[in-house]
Amino acid sequence: MCGIAGIIYRDGSRDIGREMTSMLQSMKHRGPDSTGYALFGPPSTNVVMRYKLADANDERDFEFAERLERNRAEVESRMQQLGATVREVEEETDYAFRATLDYAGDLKQLADYVEDVPNCEVLSLGHSLEIIKDLGDAETVCKQYELDGFTGTHAIGHVRMATESDVDISGAHPYWAYPFADVAVVHNGQLTNYFQWRRRLERSGHRFQSECDSEVIAVYLAEKMSEGMDLEEAMHKSLEELDGVFTYMCVTEDALGVAKDEMAAKPLVLYESDDLVAVASEEIAIRAIIDHEIDTYDPYEGEVLVWKR
Amino acid sequence: MEAVGERKITYDARGLVEPDDTVPNVSEVDGTTAVFDAAEMTTRQINLELKNLLYERGVTDVTVKNPGAKHSLGVGILMRCKITFEGSLGYFACGVIDGPEVHITGRVGWSACENMMSGVVVVEGNAGSLTGAALRGGDLVVKGRVGARSGIDQKGGTIITLGSAGSMTGFMMQRGRQIICGDAGPGLGDSMYDGTIYVGGKVKALGIDCVPGEWTDADTEFIERKFRIYDLGAPPEFQKFVCGKKLYNYDNLEPSERKLVL
Numbered sequence: 001m002c003g004i005a006g007i008i009y010r011d012g013s014r015d016i017g018r019e020m021t022s023m024l025q026s027m028k029h030r031g032p033d034s035t036g037y038a039l040f041g042p043p044s045t046n047v048v049m050r051y052k053l054a055d056a057n058d059e060r061d062f063e064f065a066e067r068l069e070r071n072r073a074e075v076e077s078r079m080q081q082l083g084a085t086v087r088e089v090e091e092e093t094d095y096a097f098r099a100t101l102d103y104a105g106d107l108k109q110l111a112d113y114v115e116d117v118p119n120c121e122v123l124s125l126g127h128s129l130e131i132i133k134d135l136g137d138a139e140t141v142c143k144q145y146e147l148d149g150f151t152g153t154h155a156i157g158h159v160r161m162a163t164e165s166d167v168d169i170s171g172a173h174p175y176w177a178y179p180f181a182d183v184a185v186v187h188n189g190q191l192t193n194y195f196q197w198r199r200r201l202e203r204s205g206h207r208f209q210s211e212c213d214s215e216v217i218a219v220y221l222a223e224k225m226s227e228g229m230d231l232e233e234a235m236h237k238s239l240e241e242l243d244g245v246f247t248y249m250c251v252t253e254d255a256l257g258v259a260k261d262e263m264a265a266k267p268l269v270l271y272e273s274d275d276l277v278a279v280a281s282e283e284i285a286i287r288a289i290i291d292h293e294i295d296t297y298d299p300y301e302g303e304v305l306v307w308k309r
Numbered sequence: 310m311e312a313v314g315e316r317k318i319t320y321d322a323r324g325l326v327e328p329d330d331t332v333p334n335v336s337e338v339d340g341t342t343a344v345f346d347a348a349e350m351t352t353r354q355i356n357l358e359l360k361n362l363l364y365e366r367g368v369t370d371v372t373v374k375n376p377g378a379k380h381s382l383g384v385g386i387l388m389r390c391k392i393t394f395e396g397s398l399g400y401f402a403c404g405v406i407d408g409p410e411v412h413i414t415g416r417v418g419w420s421a422c423e424n425m426m427s428g429v430v431v432v433e434g435n436a437g438s439l440t441g442a443a444l445r446g447g448d449l450v451v452k453g454r455v456g457a458r459s460g461i462d463q464k465g466g467t468i469i470t471l472g473s474a475g476s477m478t479g480f481m482m483q484r485g486r487q488i489i490c491g492d493a494g495p496g497l498g499d500s501m502y503d504g505t506i507y508v509g510g511k512v513k514a515l516g517i518d519c520v521p522g523e524w525t526d527a528d529t530e531f532i533e534r535k536f537r538i539y540d541l542g543a544p545p546e547f548q549k550f551v552c553g554k555k556l557y558n559y560d561n562l563e564p565s566e567r568k569l570v571l
Contacts, residue, residue, distance in 0.1 A: 264438060264457035264475055267419055283378040283418060284399055293396065296416060297435045298456040300494060301476045 002188040003030030005280040006249045008154035008256040017150025020157045023285040024138035031161035034172035035141045036133030038184035041152045043128040050123040054095035108179035126182035133172040158186040165211040177222030182253040187214035189246030235304045257306040264301035332361040343368045348375035441468045509545040522551035
C-alpha cells in the first residue's frame with residue numbers, strides 16, 4: 001500500500017523535520033515497515049553525504065563492530081583520496097553516518113569509490129538534500145535520527161508496506177537519484193516495466209542499490225534532467241515511458257513535483273494555500289500539520305504538478 | 310485449552326489494532342437530537358458513540374463536530390435517522406448504510422458510501438475515487454468534484470455530481486443512474502452492463518461499449534425531480550449514455566422471472 005507525503009513552503013524555512021514526522025505518523029496504517037525522509041535544509045557550499053555501512057536488521061556477528069569500524073575508516077580515507085576535505089562525520093546510529101565535505105570534484109566518482117567499500121550505500125548526496133530512512137514508524141525514526149528541529153523549505157516522506165522487495169533500509173524510500181545531486185523520489189505503486197528501464201539505465205552507467213522498482217523513477221528523472229529537460233518535462237515524459245500504477249513525488253533543490261498514472265490508481269490529496277503546498281496519500285496527513293478547516297481535492301489521472309519554493 | 314478463534318490478541322505487532330473500547334458517552338443529548346465533538350476521539354469511539362445514540366438512546370438526529378478526515382466514520386448504520394458531519398471525512402465514509410440521511414459539510418476521501426442500500430448522503434465538498442462503489446440504492450449528492458471510478462459496479466441508486474468526474478466513471482455499472490454536471494474523464498461507462506449516465510460537460514472519451522442513448526421525457530422528469538429535491542437550481546443540458554450491449558451476452562430476465570419461464 002505505502003503512504004507518501006510532501007510539503008513545500010513558498011516563503012522560507014520551517015521545522016520540516018517535525019512536520020513531516022507528524023504527516024507520516026498519521027499514515028502509519030498505510031505502511032509500518034519502514035519510514036523515510038528527504039529533507040531540504042538551507043543550501044550549503046559543502047557537500048553533505050548520508051551513507052550507511054550495514055542494514056538495521058543485518059545479523060550482528062562477532063566481527064560486526066570491528067568490520068564497521070574498518071569500513072568507516074576506509075570510507076573516510078577514500079573521500080580524502082579523491083580530494084575531499086572531511087569537515088565532520090556524525091554518527092547517527094552505529095551503521096548510518098552523515099558526512100560534511102569540502103568537495104568540488106565529480107559526484108559520481110565520489111559515490112562510486114565510496115560505495116566500493118563493502119556494504120556501503122550512499123543514501124543521499126548534495127548541497128541541501130538529506131535522506132534519512134530506517135525501519136519502524138515515523139516517530140521511531142525521527143527520534144533515532146533527531147529530526148525534530150530540522151529546518152528547511154521542502155520535504156517528502158514515505159511509509160512503506162513492503163510488497164516488491166525486502167524490509168530493509170536499502171528497500172526503503174525515498175530514493176536518491178544516483179549520481180545527481182539533490183534529487184529524490186518517493187513512490188506509491190508498482191512499475192510493470194521496471195526491468196526494462198533498469199537495464200536501459202544500467203547500460204548508461206547507473207548503479208542500483210536495491211531490488212525496489214521505485215529506485216528506477218529517481219534515476220530515470222535525473223537522467224532526463226541531465227539531458228536538458230526540466231523537472232516538469234521529465235515527469236510528463238515519465239507518464240509515457242513508465243508503465244504501471246503509481247503516484248510519485250520528486251524533489252529537487254528548489255521544486256516539488258507530483259505525478260499520477262493515467263488510471264489514477266493510487267491516491268493523492270492536494271492542499272494549496274498562499275504560503276505552502278501539502279500533498280499526501282490521505283487528507284488525515286495534511287490535517288496533522290494544519291490546525292484549521294481546509295479544502296482539498298484529488299488531482300486526476302495523468303496529472304503532473306510542480307511547485308517551486 | 311482455548312478454542313480456536315477465542316485467543317485474544319495480547320500485543321499490537323503492527324500498531325494497527327485499535328483496542329476494544331467502551332462507549333465514550335460524551336454527547337450532549339436534547340430529546341431526540343444529540344451533538345458531540347470527535348476531535349480527540351478514535352474511529353472506533355466515534356462509531357460506538359454514534360451507534361449507542363441511535364440504537365440505544367432513541368436519538369434520531371446526531372451532529373458530529375470535527376471528524377478530522379478520519380476513516381470509516383458513520384459506517385453500518387441500518388436505520389432511518391439524520392447525521393450531520395461538520396467537517397471532512399476520510400476513506401470509506403458512510404459505507405454499508407441503510408436508511409440514514411447524512412449531511413457532510415466538508416469533503417470525503419476514497420470509497421464513500423460503498424454498498425449503500427438506501428438513504429441520502431449529501432457532500433458539500435469534493436469526493437475521492439471510488440465514490441459510491443457498488444451502490445445499491447439511495448441518493449448520493451457530491452457538490453464538488455469526484456475522483457476516478459465513481460459508481461464502479463453500481464447496482465442501483467443515483468449519484469449526482471455537480472463538478473467534474475475522473476476516469477472510468479461508471480466502470481462495470483449494472484443498474485442505477487449517475488448525473489455528472491461537469492466534464493467526465495476518459496473511459497466513461499467502460500464495460501457497463503446497464504444503467505444510465507448523464508453528462509452535462511464534455512466527455513474526454515467513452516469507454517468500451519458505452520454509447521449515446523435516446524433522450525425521453527422520463528429522463529427530463531427524473532433529472533428535474535432530483536434537482537428539485539436537492540435544491541440544485543436549474544439543471545444544465547445533459548447528454549445521455551447507456552450500454553451498447555455489444556460486449557456482453559446476458560439474460561435480460563430477473564432471477565424470479567427466469568424461474569417462471571423455466
